[in-house]
Amino acid sequence: MNPLLCGEDLPRYDEIRPEHVAEAVDKMVEAVETGLSRIEADTRPPTWKTLIEELNTLEDWFAHVWAPVAHLNLVRNEPALRDAYQAAQPKVVALSLKLGQSAPLYKKLLAIKDGGEWAKLDAAQRRSIDYRLLSAKLSGIALAGEKKERFNKIQEELSQLSSKFTNNVIDATKAFKLTLTEKTDVDGLPASSREMLAHSYARQNPPAKPDAESGPWLVTLDMPVYLAVRDFARSRPLREKIYRAFVTRASSGEKDNAPLMGRILQLRREEAGLLGYADYAGVSLASRMAKSVGEVSALLEELLAAAAGPAKEELKEITALANASGQPGALANWDLYYWAKRLEEKKFGYTEDELRPYFSLEKVLGGMFALVGRIFGVTVKAADGEARVWNPDTRFFKVFDKAGGHIASFYLDAYSRPENKRGGAWMNGVVDRRVWSGGERLPVATLVCNFTPPVGDKPSLLTFKEVTTMFHEFGHGLQHMLTRVGHPDVAGISGIERDAVELPSQFMENWCYHKETLLGMAKHYKTGETLPEETFEKIKASASFNAGILMLRQLNFALTDMALHTAKDPDIRAIEKEVAARTTVIPPIEEDRFLCSFTHIFSGGYAAGYYGYKWAEVLSADAFGAFEEAGLDDPEALSETGARFRETVLGLGGSVHPAEVFKAFRGRPHSAKTLLRHSGLLKR
Known part of the structure; x- marks a missing residue:
C-alpha cells in the first residue's frame, strides 16, 4: 500500500519514496474535491458540525498526504524526491485555492456568523470562523472572472518561484567546497571544528581517513562550518574567502536568485492590488498582531534609536583590540565577528570550545x-x-x-x-x-x-x-x-x-x-x-x-524586508544600500547579495513579516519579566507563574487574539523596556 495513503496520524516516513508522491496526491486531490462538492451542495442550514467538522476532516486528509512530502523535501532533499515534489506542487496549490475560494463555503461561513448558530459557539469556535473568513478574503474569495484567474496564476507562479529560490540556496550552499591541507590554514579553529572539517572531508572523499590535527579539512558553507571559520580562523584570507562566498550565495549563473526576487516582489504587489491593498505589507499585516506599517516602524525605530549609539561604541572597542593585536586600520566585514569573539573571550574569560x-x-x-x-x-x-x-x-x-x-x-x-x-x-x-x-x-x-x-x-x-x-x-x-x-x-x-x-x-x-x-x-x-x-x-x-551590533543586524533584515514590500517599484539594490547605511557599523562589500539567500522573506513565510522576530522578542522578554518579578529562585512562584503562562500563552494558541492573551498573562499591554534592559541598551 502507498504509505502516504495509509490514513494514520503518524506518517510512515521510512517507507515513503518519490514514486509514491504522484499517486497519493492525485487520490487525495480527488477525495478532497469530492468532499468539498458534497459540503457545497448540502442545502441544510450550516452548523459547526455539518460545516467546520466536515472541513476539518478534508483538511486532515490533505495534510496527511502533503505534509510528509513537504517535510521530506527539507530533510531528505534528493533529486528524485525534489522532482516529485515540484511535479505535484501545482496540483496542491490549485486545491488550496479551490478550498480558499469556494463561494458556497464562504456563504455558509457568513450564514453561521450572521445566524442563530453564532450564539451557540464558544470564543475559540468564533475565532476559527473569523480566521477562515479572513483566509478566504486573502485567498481571493471576492474575485471573479479574469481577476480570479489572474490571482490563481500568481499563486501558482509564486509557489514555483519560492520553491526554486529555496532549491537554489540549498544547491549554491552545497556547491562551495574548499579543501585545506596546511596546518596554518586551520590555526585558531577549535579542536571540535577541526574535527568537524576533517569528518566533512572524509564524508566527501571515501575511503580517506583524515586526522583532525593533520587534515585534510573540508570547508563548506554549512552554517556550523561557516560560523566556526568566521569566528575563529586566524587566517584573514580564509575568513575573507568564505565570507565572500557566503554573502554571494545564489547570486550568479544558473542558481542566481536575483531575477526571482524581482519577479516575486512584482507578483506580490499585483496580488495585493487584486485583494484591495496598497501594497503587500497590507496583505501581510491583515493577519498580524501589529495593526499597521506605522506601528511596525515605530517599534523598529525605537529599537534602532536605542542600539545605534552603543553599536558604534562596540565597534570602536573591537577595532582597538584588533589594532593592539597587530591588525592595523579599519576592520573589514570578515574581521568584525572574529575580533568581536576575541574581545568576548578577553572580557569574559572563556571560549566556545571550553564550553562545548x-x-x-x-x-x-x-x-x-x-x-x-x-x-x-x-x-x-x-x-x-x-x-x-x-x-x-x-x-x-x-x-x-x-x-x-x-x-x-x-x-x-x-x-x-x-x-x-x-x-x-x-x-x-x-x-x-x-x-x-x-x-x-x-x-x-x-x-x-x-x-x-x-x-x-x-x-x-x-x-x-x-x-x-x-x-x-x-x-x-x-x-x-x-x-x-x-x-x-x-x-x-x-x-x-x-x-x-x-x-x-x-x-x-x-x-x-x-x-x-x-x-x-x-x-x-x-x-x-x-x-x-x-x-x-x-x-x-x-x-x-555586542547587543547594539546584533540588534542592528536584525533591524537591517526587518527594515529591508518592509521597504521591499511597501515600495511601489522597488529598486532592490538601492533599498539594500539605504537601509544598510542606517543599520550596519561596517558598510557591506559591493558584491554583497545577502538577499539572494534570504529564504525567510522570499520562500519562508516572513514576507513583510521579518519584523515579527523583534516584535515577539519584545513580548517574550516582557513575559520572562513576569518570572523575574515572581522570583526565579522561588520554586512555588515559578510554578504558579508557569501555570499561568501555560494556561494563556501556550494553552490558548490562536483561539484568542495575542494582544488579549498577553494581557491575560501579564495583566497589561506589552512594553519594549524589558527587552532593552535585558540587552543592556536601556541604560546606555
Missing part, C-alpha cells in the same frame, strides 16, 4: 525537560521505536501531564546533513490537536536542528548558541503540544498572528541564562563535572555583549 564539552545534546535535553517539568508540570520521556522516522538519528518523545496522561509527542532531527538537509532550525506541526464529536487526537510536532553529529565515541557537543537554539525550537513545540484548544485551525501555533508566533520560542531562550537551569545540564561529557559557577556568571554577563 559541557553541553552534550543528551544533557541539554535532560535539563530542558527538567525545566518544563518544574514550570509547566509536564514530563517528557523518550519513545524511540514507537514511530517511523526518516533518518536513523531521528528521535521520538512523548509528553505526559502531572497525572501521567499522554498529551502530545514530538520528533527530534538534531544533526546536520548538508548533503540533503536544509540548514537552520525549525519546528513544524505533524498532527494538530483536534477534539470533535468523533473523539480526540493528540498533537505531534517535529523539531529540526543542524548540530554537529556524534563522531566515534564523542557525543554531539553544542555551542552555547546552539543550546539556545534547542530551547528556542522546543518553545515552538510546547505551544503546539500544550494547547488546550480542540479546533485544528486555531489550536497550538495555528491561527496565531505571525508576529506573535515567536513569543514562546524566544521566551524559552531566557532560561539558558538561569543558573539552576544551566548548571543542571552543563555537565562535562567525560568527567561529569558541572560547569563552574564563575563561568556561568561570565556567560550571563556576556548575554548583552
